[in-house]
Amino acid sequence: MNALSQEHCEACRADAPQVSDEELAALIREIPDWAVEVRDGVMQLERRFVFPDFAQALDFTQRVGQLAEDAGHHPRLVTEWGSVVVTWWSHKIRGLHRNDFILAARTDNCFNG
Numbered sequence: 001m002n003a004l005s006q007e008h009c010e011a012c013r014a015d016a017p018q019v020s021d022e023e024l025a026a027l028i029r030e031i032p033d034w035a036v037e038v039r040d041g042v043m044q045l046e047r048r049f050v051f052p053d054f055a056q057a058l059d060f061t062q063r064v065g066q067l068a069e070d071a072g073h074h075p076r077l078v079t080e081w082g083s084v085v086v087t088w089w090s091h092k093i094r095g096l097h098r099n100d101f102i103l104a105a106r107t108d109n110c111f112n113g
């Protein structure tokens with residue numbers, strides 16, 4: 001269980017700062033299976049999870065969806081036969097907040113069981 005996943009998410013606020021370059025470098029090391037993507041100028045965390053069939057991909061999707069609802073912070077989830085691509089970013093600040101790293105770590109917990 002990643003220590004980051006145990007941290008508290010703070011409430012999403014439009015004036016919250018994005019992570020600094022230094023924070024990004026430190027935090028991404030704690031979730032080594034995730035990539036940093038930039039889309040339309042918005043920095044995001046993304047990981048593709050592979051499953052043997054659609055049913056297990058869907059079950060994982062449900063678990064991630066529930067953790068998002070519990071946290072009040074939501075990812076993009078692309079569920080297909082055999083895989084789920086999970087993308088985290090903070091819409092309000094159009095970038096990455098510490099919350100996104102915490103929830104990416106919690107997403108890994110959903111995969112690792």
Ligand SMILES: C[C@H](O)[C@H](O)[C@H]1CNC2=NC(N)=NC(=O)C2=N1
Binds near residue numbers: 012072074075091093
């Ligand atoms: C009103 C509601 O709490 C907010 O819109 C939340 C919902 N979930 C969210 N999820 C993400 N990823 N970013 C947000 O800014 C966000 N805002």
